[in-house]
Amino acid sequence: MNSNYLISKNIDDYFIGINNAFKFVRKFFKELFKPPFYIKEIVIQTYEIGVKSLLLITLTGFIVGIVFTKQSRPSLEEFGATSWLPSLIGIAVVRALGPLVTALICAGKVGSSIGAEIGSMKVTEQIEAMEVSAINPFKYLVVTRVIASTIAIPILAMYCSFVGLIGSYINIHSMEATSILVFYKRAFSSLTFLDIITSIVKCVSYGFTIGIVGSYKGFNASQGTRGVGKAANTAVVVAMFLIFLEEMLIVQVANWFRI
Template sequence: MIYSIQKRFEDFFLFTAELSLFAMRYFREAFRRPFEINELLRQCYNVGNRSLPLVALTGFIIGLVLTLQTRPTLQEFGAVSWMPSMVSISIVREIGPVIVALICAGRVASGLGAEIGSMRVTEQIDAMEVSGTNPFKYLVVTRITATTLMLPMLVILGDTLGLYGSYIVENTKGDVSFMLFFNQVFDALEYQDIVPATLKTFLFGFAIGLVGTFAGYTCKKGTAGVGRAANSAVVIASLLIFIIDFMAVVITDLFYEL
């Protein structure tokens, strides 16, 4: 048993070291010519446009459910007028970024792991290296950059539709006008709410792209390896999202105290 625990610790630290070296290689390659602009734009389309319907629907439902679940409790305390402020701060600060990031981790990270993993298994990456093409720059750098750039936009869309879903519930149950609802929303939000929440979405996107491409790029031979790469990409990316979110909250609280 002691050997098993020791082996798990060794595997964990080895994985962490390999992932860190992979990230360092990304930063080295990202600022070197040639820049794969066309592939970057194609990956931005794949990450952003194809995730759009799922993110939009999820954000809208989050706003509906959060308002429907919270409204009866606020009514008991006579504080239903605080609903727009509460929903806006909850969605913009925490719920929106984390839920959208987890959705993208499930869809994008698994897709990257399976796509690049299948290319590794079928030796397409080896063929690119032999032909003189830099597969890391073409396959990895473009995809990590695309997820880093597109996730904040998806989060903004999800937050917007979440607030609109909340407005629909408030308009239906409380006869609250559009102007009144969103005036209270923007009165409640401050730069301290928006800026940290937006900055951490870039980190979420980077983590999703990094883990997905790493899992695929280091995929072992065989079709079973592709499945393990896709599965591990989702699990590790989701875990990193929670860790990054926790660290961002701690750092933000430290700035508030200062």
């Protein structure tokens, strides 16, 4: 095999992969509105994603709040503007850190878990077993998990922001004995309706991305157990990359509205 053939094959595979991914997303939206709706499975998956990520999100959100406050204080102190800390933290945590930290953690935890679970079902013929039992595996496995992550991740992100602000408050309180009411009033005083909406849109978009990428990679797993590992791994990498891309795009669009 010469190098030209290999380059051409890799380019072909890349574009075929993109085409297949778009077909997969299109199939999701086609199946989304068709019965049956497997509500019970959506509730179970939302619980799995939401509740089982809670401890990790709590710890990470709390630490992010403390660390960000500690890092920001010296810069504000130089200008004698430490009273702006709550506002700065409020904007940073609600606009960016809460959604982004939640999305990245869930891309690792939820995305890999969906990729590995569906991938192992694929390579052990469990998906075909569903199909021959007249159960639509796409609907039962993919649609339910994507809906669940699209619901759970925005809730987790809001919770992460809340815990991040608590972490920040504890840090500020240890230095300045500020009351929690004053802290929260200042933190939210600089936030606009657009900030909240943008955050929600971002989280919904991250949740959808994590669910669909994990499902796509799992559904297309091959080569036995090696393929399962690969599906889980690439689900995380691709989801994280797309999350940063979406962050950049949504922030840019939100900034147009701000002007």
